[in-house]
Amino acid sequence: MPHRFILLSALAALAIIVATPAPAAAQSFALDVHDSIKVLHGEVVVDLKVTITNLDVSPVSIRAIRLKNELPEGATWYSALCFGEMCYPPDVDTPPAANIAPGGTADFKLTVGAESVRPRNDTVRVTVRFDAGPLSDGVIQEFVVISEATSAAPDERTITVRSVRPNPARTSTIIPLEPGDRTAGLSLQIIDALGRTVADLRDLSADADGIRVDVGSLRDGAYFYRLDVDGAARSGRFVVAH
Numbered sequence: 001m002p003h004r005f006i007l008l009s010a011l012a013a014l015a016i017i018v019a020t021p022a023p024a025a026a027q028s029f030a031l032d033v034h035d036s037i038k039v040l041h042g043e044v045v046v047d048l049k050v051t052i053t054n055l056d057v058s059p060v061s062i063r064a065i066r067l068k069n070e071l072p073e074g075a076t077w078y079s080a081l082c083f084g085e086m087c088y089p090p091d092v093d094t095p096p097a098a099n100i101a102p103g104g105t106a107d108f109k110l111t112v113g114a115e116s117v118r119p120r121n122d123t124v125r126v127t128v129r130f131d132a133g134p135l136s137d138g139v140i141q142e143f144v145v146i147s148e149a150t151s152a153a154p155d156e157r158t159i160t161v162r163s164v165r166p167n168p169a170r171t172s173t174i175i176p177l178e179p180g181d182r183t184a185g186l187s188l189q190i191i192d193a194l195g196r197t198v199a200d201l202r203d204l205s206a207d208a209d210g211i212r213v214d215v216g217s218l219r220d221g222a223y224f225y226r227l228d229v230d231g232a233a234r235s236g237r238f239v240v241a242h
Contacts, residue, residue, distance in 0.1 A: 027139070028056040028132050029100070037144040044235040045113040045191065045224050048143045052108055052130065054100040060132045061096035064108060067140065068127035078237075079126050080222055082109040085192075087222040089239070096133070112145045113224060113237060122147040164225075168241040169215050175227060175236070176210035186211060187228040192221065215240050 035048040054060050064081045071077045078090040083097040084107055098106035112124050124145040131138030164173050177183065183206040190199040190213070198218065204211055211227070218240045227234040 027137060028060050029054050029062060029130070029139075031130060031139050031141060033141060036142065037146070040145065040147045044226070045111065046145055048110045048112070048145070050108040050110075050141070052098060052100065052106045054102055054104050057102050059102065060100050062098040062100065062106065062108075062130055062132055063094050063096045065093045065129045065131070066126060067129050068125060068142075070123075070125040072122040072124065077112065077114045077122065077124050079124065080111045080113075081128070082111055082222075083107070085219065085221060087111065089222070110143050111222075112143075114147070114235070164236055164238045168239040170240075170242055171216045172212055172214050173238055174210045174212050175225065177206055177229065181206075181229050183207070188213070189226045190218075191224045191226070192218075198223070216242075 030053045032051040032053065034050065038046050038048060040046055052062055062083075064083070066079075066081070069079060071079070080090050081088050081092075081094050083094060086097065088094050088097075098108065100106045108130075110126060110128065112126070114122075124147075125142065126144075127140060127142045129138045129140050164175055166173060175188070184203075186204040186206060188199070188201045188204055188211060189197055190201075192198050199213075213225075215223075220241050222237060222239050224237045225235060
């Protein structure tokens with residue numbers, strides 16, 4: 001009997017050990033979401049920013065994966081994921097892109113833009129999962145961009161520019177004009193993936209092909225442009241790949 005009692009006691013202890021769930025692993029990183037929703041009134045490019053902090057005692061590699069990318073049907077909206085100065089093309093998710101030291105931080109940005117903004121109300125919804133690999137619990141964050149229609153005067157209309165070529169560009173690219181546009185006194189801004197204006201060109205002239213832009217001094221990555229011509233604000237995007 002004593003041996004049986006010891007055996008039963010051991011089995012009961014084993015059952016208790018098996019039935020007790022293991023404590024959940026602590027999340028190895030945290031998100032500080034600076035912007036999760038923005039409202040646009042005529043703008044065509046907006047950034048929603050997040051700071052990622054490594055809470056672990058070891059380095060972590062964070063990636064971003066779109067779980068939802070709801071863009072208005074028939075519109076020209078797009079979204080791009082950026083870690084630091086590295087941006088990935090629309091509809092491409094990132095590989096492990098942010099290697100963060102213990103206690104360190106990394107900047108993430110969701111860039112939402114349009115090649116034109118029409119006088120109508122649009123909503124873009126993008127849900128991003130941040131994780132440190134397949135076994136990571138991950139953190140899910142939703143971003144919303146709302147474009148509200150504005151009653152622009154005729155001389156403030158927004159028109160879509162035809163495609164930039166070549167795209168990607170190595171040394172230069174051409175921004176075409178629309179038939180009937182004037183070809184002198186044009187203004188052009190080029191904006192990088194961090195939202196910084198890297199070129200502000202005034203009183204430009206165009207030839208029969210359009211405005212030739214030298215990109216030889218720009219780093220590889222995604223860029224946006226804003227062209228002011230004949231009272232129209234035109235915008236688009238292109239990639240530099242040397």
